[in-house]
Amino acid sequence: MSRAPQQRRLATNARLLDAARAIVAASSYADMRVEEVVLKAGVAKGTFFSHFKDKDAIMVALIGEDLERAMREMHAKPAPESVADLVDALAPLIAIMAADRVAFDVVVRNSGAMAVEALGPIAQNFVDQVALFVAWIMPLQGRVFRADVDAALLGEGIQAFLIQCIAMNFCLVENQTPLEDRLTAYLTPWLIAPQV
Amino acid sequence: MSRAPQQRRLATNARLLDAARAIVAASSYADMRVEEVVLKAGVAKGTFFSHFKDKDAIMVALIGEDLERAMREMHAKPAPESVADLVDALAPLIAIMAADRVAFDVVVRNSGAMAVEALGPIAQNFVDQVALFVAWIMPLQGRVFRADVDAALLGEGIQAFLIQCIAMNFCLVENQTPLEDRLTAYLTPWLIAPQV
DNA sequence: CTCATAAAGTGACCACGGTCATTTTAAGGA
DNA sequence: TCCTTAAAATGACCGTGGTCACTTTATGAG
Numbered sequence: 001m002s003r004a005p006q007q008r009r010l011a012t013n014a015r016l017l018d019a020a021r022a023i024v025a026a027s028s029y030a031d032m033r034v035e036e037v038v039l040k041a042g043v044a045k046g047t048f049f050s051h052f053k054d055k056d057a058i059m060v061a062l063i064g065e066d067l068e069r070a071m072r073e074m075h076a077k078p079a080p081e082s083v084a085d086l087v088d089a090l091a092p093l094i095a096i097m098a099a100d101r102v103a104f105d106v107v108v109r110n111s112g113a114m115a116v117e118a119l120g121p122i123a124q125n126f127v128d129q130v131a132l133f134v135a136w137i138m139p140l141q142g143r144v145f146r147a148d149v150d151a152a153l154l155g156e157g158i159q160a161f162l163i164q165c166i167a168m169n170f171c172l173v174e175n176q177t178p179l180e181d182r183l184t185a186y187l188t189p190w191l192i193a194p195q196v
Numbered sequence: 197m198s199r200a201p202q203q204r205r206l207a208t209n210a211r212l213l214d215a216a217r218a219i220v221a222a223s224s225y226a227d228m229r230v231e232e233v234v235l236k237a238g239v240a241k242g243t244f245f246s247h248f249k250d251k252d253a254i255m256v257a258l259i260g261e262d263l264e265r266a267m268r269e270m271h272a273k274p275a276p277e278s279v280a281d282l283v284d285a286l287a288p289l290i291a292i293m294a295a296d297r298v299a300f301d302v303v304v305r306n307s308g309a310m311a312v313e314a315l316g317p318i319a320q321n322f323v324d325q326v327a328l329f330v331a332w333i334m335p336l337q338g339r340v341f342r343a344d345v346d347a348a349l350l351g352e353g354i355q356a357f358l359i360q361c362i363a364m365n366f367c368l369v370e371n372q373t374p375l376e377d378r379l380t381a382y383l384t385p386w387l388i389a390p391q392v
Numbered sequence: 393c394t395c396a397t398a399a400a401g402t403g404a405c406c407a408c409g410g411t412c413a414t415t416t417t418a419a420g421g422a
Numbered sequence: 423t424c425c426t427t428a429a430a431a432t433g434a435c436c437g438t439g440g441t442c443a444c445t446t447t448a449t450g451a452g
Contacts, residue, residue, distance in 0.1 A: 006448065009400065034439065044402040049440060109301060112367025119369065149385040156360070157382060164356035171308025173315065186353060189345040190386065202418065205430065230409065240432040245410060395452090402445070409437090416431070422424090 013051050015041040020058050029059060029102035059106045064121025066096045067107075071128055079136045081144060083187050086136070087180050090162060093129070098166045098179065108163065130155040137191070146193040154191060161186040209247050211237040216254050225255060225298035255302045260317025262292045263303075267324055275332045277340060279383050282332070283376050286358060289325070294362045294375060304359065326351040333387070342389035350387060357382040 019040035023032050034055055038048050052058045070092035080086040097104050111126045113119040119127065133155035141147040145154065165183045215236035219228050230251055234241050248254045266288035276282040293300050307322045309315040315323065329351035337343040341350065361379045 006399070008448075012400080033437090035437095045439090046403065046441080047401050050401075055439065105305060108304060108363070112363055113369045123367070123369075146385075153381060153385070157357075157386075160356045160360035160382075161353075163360070164352070167304070167308060171319075173309045173319075185349060186356070189342075189349070190353075202429065204418075208430080229407090231407095241409090242411080242433065243431050246431075251409065393452105396450095398447105398449085400445105400447070402443105404442100404444105406441075407439090409439100411436075412432105412434100414432080414434105416429105418429075419427090421426090 009051075012041070012043060012047060016043065016048060016051055016058065017061060021062055024062065029100050029106070032059075056106060056110070059103065060110050060120055060122055063096070063103055063106060064125060067093070067122065067125040070096055071125060071132065074132060079139070081140065083184060083191055086158075086187065086191075087184050089136075090183070093162070094166065094179065097162075098169055101170055104166060104170065108167075111163075126159065130159060133158045145191045148193065157190050158187065161190065205247075208237070208239060208243060212239065212244060212247055212254065213257060217258055220258065225296050225302070228255075252302060252306070255299065256306050256316055256318055259292070259299055259302060260321060263289070263318065263321040266292055267321065267328065270328060275335070277336065279380055279387055282354075282383065282387075283380050285332075286379070289358070290362065290375065293358075294365055297366055300362060300366065304363075307359075322355065326355055329354050341387045344389065353386050354383065357386065 016037060020032060020037045023036055023040065032055075034045065034048055037058070038045050041048075048058075052061070073092045074089060077089060080089045097107055107122055110120055110122040113123040130152070134151045137145050137154055138151040141151060161183060165179050165186065168182065169179045212233060216228060216233045219232055219236065228251075230241065230244055233254070234244050237244075244254075248257070269288045270285060273285060276285045293303055303318055306316055306318040309319040326348070330347045333341050333350055334347040337347060357379060361375050361382065364378065365375045
């Protein structure tokens with residue numbers, strides 16, 4: 001049994017997160033230094049690593065917050081009724097994941113739960129994403145979206161294509177086509193029953 | 197105009213790659229240390245970085261060789277004539293990318309060309325992969341595989357699902373289902389025209 | 393209020409990737 | 423064979439992520 005954390009610890013945690021967020025906003029994830037975060041937060045280096053397992057962990061925390069905000073935004077809007085609407089509806093997620101190369105790497109690396117224990121914030125968010133996609137798709141299966149495939153599988157497929165398209169967007173050779181156009185090209189045959 | 201490299205340089209390069217390969221084989225990519233590679237190769241640390249931009253670069257070189265070997269193996273076999281055969285045919289690629297977590301991260305991070313210049317070995321391999329997939333699929337479009345979607349797009353989709361399934365396999369929560377089963381579940385609705 | 397105990401925080405220290413001014417070695421023209 | 427020049431290699435050095443034995447601070451029991 002571990003006691004509840006003291007207020008001091010919560011305050012320190014918040015100061016570290018605030019400092020990191022400010023630094024990232026002012027520069028980028030790639031340029032964030034632990035020393036700088038610690039200096040700005042006014043704590044010692046050791047304190048940082050008693051709050052976050054490693055540098056990745058604080059990035060995961062920050063990006064997790066961003067993703068959660070994006071999910072709330074997506075939940076607030078009505079379910080998309082076409083592939084084009086769906087791609088539009090994904091905009092908040094895309095905005096976060098496609099904004100920073102290092103952040104995207106962190107997302108991909110932490111999208112699956114690594115430990116046996118509880119899922120990290122990003123991994124949990126990925127589960128939530130698929131759940132939302134399923135909630136969007138299922139009511140329209142047979143009318144708009146194909147009904148011959150389980151909605152859960154369709155939802156996971158959306159996620160796979162989303163990641164693929166964002167990854168391609170970071171690639172200088174292949175990013176001639178806008179991300180949204182490419183995503184539409186994938187999702188249309190994935191989600192719509194072809195006319196035979 | 198740059199002169200051709202001297203034999204000495206080629207030999208050093210080979211020694212570094214051999215040393216790194218031996219160390220990875222004996223432990224793992226995660227445990228590979230540049231100092232150790234350099235020690236085993238009998239050169240100074242600076243030499244390493246005059247041959248490889250950074251630690252990632254030698255991993256890319258090693259994994260690139262492995263992927264190339266896998267592609268040769270896949271080229272040697274006849275084209276698959278069903279989704280099940282296709283998943284089987286992908287075995288050599290899966291074996292490499294699903295074997296080591298760090299190696300997979302390196303592959304994903306380098307699957308798109310970063311620089312404006314030439315594609316790295318892994319990025320080039322990814323292009324080759326899609327080309328092979330297209331060569332497999334196109335002759336069978338209409339008979340086995342769906343014909344309503346461009347073969348190039350189908351090929352890229354195979355790659356997206358392959359990456360997704362390998363990533364899921366590294367995730368301790370989700371790897372109940374065997375990788376190949378999951379891949380088959382994705383590729384069947386992706387590649388086969390649904391009976392309406 | 394005092395003290396015992398555990399949580400919280402500290403900073404000197406280490407490990408390891410990466411740099412660069414300098415030295416060594418090979419190539420080829422005279 | 424000698425000399426010039428550029429390629430190749432060197433290793434001391436640095437930056438930054440991460441550790442850990444120790445100090446400080448809060449808490450709750452008596």
